[in-house]
Amino acid sequence: DAGITQSPRHKVTETGTPVTLRCHQTENHRYMYWYRQDPGHGLRLIHYSYGVKDTDKGEVSDGYSVSRSKTEDFLLTLESATSSQTSVYFCAVGTVLNTGELFFGEGSRLTVL
């Protein structure tokens, strides 16, 4: 258990509304990531952070923004949710650059109607 908490775990919202998902960690990991998981696509990286206020885009970053004002919190925001953003979102954390030992949260299931 890497002390990762995602909230909310489930959310249903309407197209055009803003949504913020929160990832909270207690282990002081430097790197934090947001992935989305969809059938047939596996896990795809949205954004990641390598320190407070240091973030970078992943392969599917369009329509998403992130913020990291504290080491322990990494927020993913959908400014105007679309149905294509219906997915399961996973937060992950890691400590050492270029190693695979990412610890994943339990996921947040988002449905955009």
Next chain:
Amino acid sequence: GESVGLHLPTLSVQEGDNSIINCAYSNSASDYFIWYKQESGKGPQFIIDIRSNMDKRQGQRVTVLLNKTVKHLSLQIAATQPGDSAVYFCAEITQRTGNQFYFGTGTSLTVIP
């Protein structure tokens, strides 16, 4: 873009038998590979990793084999148990992508009691 794929989407094995899950990758510059296990309703969990300067690595009941000539990766699970039923993902990372991990779509392993 990167291509990390699995040969078979599903695999069923008898309890006690050995399981082999395969993965192909396209980027010959990939230098680090990881296997993750994801149980239903949970986030992925790290199983084992291997660097490109190795061709085999063993863990507890698991072995990863890397064949760089044909760009193929496999995960072998010895004496498969019901608790091994899950989706297994391979992932790769290259120096040029920094901390971005590319995940395959996964193989669903079912263990028959």
